[in-house]
Amino acid sequence: MGLIQEIDYGTKASNATKLVSLRIDGQTITVPEGTSVMRAATELGTQIPKLCATDMLDSYGSCRLCLVEIEGRAGTPASCTTPVAEGMVVHTQNAKLAKLRKGVMELYISDHPLDCLTCSANSNCELQDMAGAVGLREVRYGYDGANHLDAVKDVSNPYFQFDPSKCIVCSRCVRACEEVQGTFALTIDGSGFSSKVSPGISEAFFDSECVSCGACVQACPTATLMEKTVIEMGQPEHSAVTTCAYCGVGCTFKAEMRGEDVVRMVPYKDGKANHGHSCVKGRFAWGYATHRDRITTPMIRAKITDPWREVSWEEAIAYTASEFKRIQAKYGRDSIGGITSSRCTNEETYLVQKLVRAGFGNNNVDTCARVCHSPTGYGLSKTFGTSAGTQDFDSVDEADTILVIGANPTDGHPVFASRMKRRLREGAKLIVVDPRRTDLVHSPHVNADYHLALKPGTNVAIVNALSHVIISEGLADEDFIRNQCDWNEYAEWAAFILQPHNSPEAVAKLSGVPADIICGAARLYATARNGAIYYGLGVTEHSQGTSTVLAIANLAMLTGNIGRKGVGVNPLRGQNNVQGSCDMGSFPHEFPGYRHVSNDTARQIFEQDWGVALSAEPGLRIPNMLDAAMDGSFLGLYIQGEDIAQSDPDTQHIIGGLSAMECVVVQDLFLNETANYAHVFLPGCSFLEKDGTFTNAERRIQRVRKVMSPKNGYGDWEITLLLAKAMGMDMHYNHPSEIMDEIARTTNSFQNVSYDLLERLGSVQWPCNELAPEGTPTMHIGAFVRGKGQFVIADYIPTDEKTGPRFPLLLTTGRILSQYNVGAQTRRTDNAKWHEEDLLEIHPHDAEVRGVKDGDWVKLVSRAGETSLRAKLTDRVAPGVVYTTFHHPITQANVITTDYSDWATNCPEYKVTAVQVALSNGPSEWQSSYMAHSAESRRIGAIAAE
């Protein structure tokens, strides 16, 4: 296994269809029109020397190394900026070119340190390679002239350093920041000899506008911008292609290794979701895998007030199995269950639901998608016939109007946001529906055409009002509706939409969005050639989450924005594998492939394959499990990789339920908050330590590859197998690929998926079966999966969570770029430097009347509970709305959130809580007692440690 070397073609591929033939150094090649001479030569295997060119960026033509001669043309043009032409005859090597190139290299090297042997880029330096390629043997100018060798390093970024003494000012970093990431944080300071790369106004990287995505580091041809891990460890010696385990974008990375140690994660250009780009989390925040807090030995305890006792795997598994059997014997078959993890692989999720259904003998399995995108699954399945987004990410390149609802992609899905921002810079229009002024509403080079700053909880009304305007102004796509939807259903729905309470004027009153803004946005979306909708948890995490998804689907059908590139309804899914965990049958009512457990045909398939009778009764959802625990009928829970005590709403209710159980098993990397209430801790392993697949938000199934041995001894799938065996189940697989084979065998949308296919294609988007042997990038082309698209009436019903004199403000929650969800991983990396604590964003007016100043401790109180955190005054939130993140356990943001939830799926209403804010002098009583309990329950017994 060697280091994967990706070919750098120097310039981007042309997607022209017309082909052009030319001769390069005597060889003929045919390439699409618009291809550069440099790229055509590289495709022939001819390396033209280059420094400022790289195929992630537009050609620039500044380094003057890639000069070539073209017969019949004057001079020596740069091959990176010269497009091919029919019949062109190119010479890339001759004496004249050699002399020119050597002369250029002499100038570069006359102002570059000659410390190659001790340089961090040694053996992986394009400047070094080019010096070799042009045969540089001397520098006639000497090294004593004016130079930049004393320039001072900037080590402010925790992950990479900037050493300007090694910089050749090729501007690749500046261009990468602009073109790839879209942040524009870098510039060239000065001109001529004094030119130097500068973040912001000559600032340190850490203080600048830099978001630490790593694009500049990747683009740098020298050691000027270099990962600190490479500086410490040296260059990697082998690598494997794998999939990031943070968000639902699913970026492909090369894990570059020295032995079993990760040296760096480098985004892979062939990754279909990210095309060689990354964000600060996937690129740099992987150090948690070897963090000292990681638990690698199983532990058990009889009571949650006891200290933990370290035990062998055999003892931990045997204890768990005997407890589960005891509980079932005493309280019945339905008294235990499991929770699958959207952070784990498809194969692992599949095994947990199989363990529950076939081993426990009930359907008490649920997943964290319950608390995020369950309304998406339900809503899109009902209207379109599939529980997933309709497009691939590439589709955004062809979108003309982008409608973003309740999503903050620049923080939550940064790599996709970069792609969206690039499309916006190309001229696409943007509508943002969000109570908060996110970066997509207004930030450098991004300015939404419409911002519908609605009152939290009024999504359904707004989306229906958009439809109202479209129908009443005759902007509906009647042909599409007649051909692909049921006209009678449409007519019924349209009559409902046209009712006065859905008019923009009526909705303006309750949402706070002016009617003319609603009308303008509706027209912009409806009249776009391609209108694409992207939405996030701001849609789903409401008591009307499912209604909004239905309303969104209606809006897309109404305008015919389904079934081709550039359009669609695209949920931006939170977790790396939340799509996959849903696909794999993690819900209590559904087998893999979204088939109801009462569906006899589906049940028979699994009964036959698994050799056991299965229950046709849907099992318990997470909130029901906790309720049942309080009632004394549900007492054992196997939780794989989820921290419900921190991530689920109404913490006190969760804790009450967990505390009432007799055997809570937590399988995780760290002693998370839920583990404080657990009796068994099974150490889990990270995505770097196991094989498997993740499915991202575009239904793309991608390989996760093991690059180090599990620190805990077993992959998570193996732990589930151990437990299944101890429970008496006959379940055996030698490798996760065999689990995928079983999934393919039992689930039609995965029929053709295999590790061999993934090896061959890199990734594949389900449905992947006899109708689409290599997967389906765009769904519902020509017809909906369910046959006719279904318009479902989704009326706006205000949430029961209302503001009043006691709780006059609305709290909504969200995320920040550098942290991921409950922060179990990112808090254990240097990402914490960007976000040390959760803050309460409050509008200056609301702050002023409460006497709150920026940075003050404030008490945040709701009907459910209270917590304290510090205030940040900002007009990003409207008066009447406050906002916080939930990345830190001390914040206890979910002590505040209520147990209101979506009517169809129980997805909790995280996004709307009526609260009051008042000055406080520190953590609340609950926070203090919680932290004390947390410290107490994390004790690991001294005896076992001896």
Added chain:
Amino acid sequence: MDSNFKTELVEAIILAHQNLEGPLLPILHSIQEEFGLISEDAMRLVASKLNITRAEVYGVVSFYHDYRQKPAGRHVLKLCRAEACQSMGSEENAARLLARLGLDWGETTPDGRLTVEPIYCLGLCACAPSAMLDGEIHARLDAAGLEALALEAL
């Protein structure tokens, strides 16, 4: 914040030019004309109002020598150092003047009256050596002529 910086004034300047195609350069010119320099605060404000980054504004300000980040003297004398003027003795004349004033290139006299800067070609090669004082051009400057010109400013 520099003492002269006035947010309202900078905002007014930005507003006056914001609708131009490519408003950045005219805005920077106006700011410099008003304040004699383009401060970091001004750059931040311009960036935020034009919805571009600080880096982009700074890249432009630092690229053009005529944009000042530090205040100049009351008078600015720009001496041409390009080839034609060099061949007519400009370097020697300049060295003598700088020595007399006790300045290096780009520096300002302690009383703040005069800044001497290099410039590379005023397009007056036929009547070299040439210079520009406060935007007005002067040609055929021998050592005495240059000194006289400088003294005029002092």
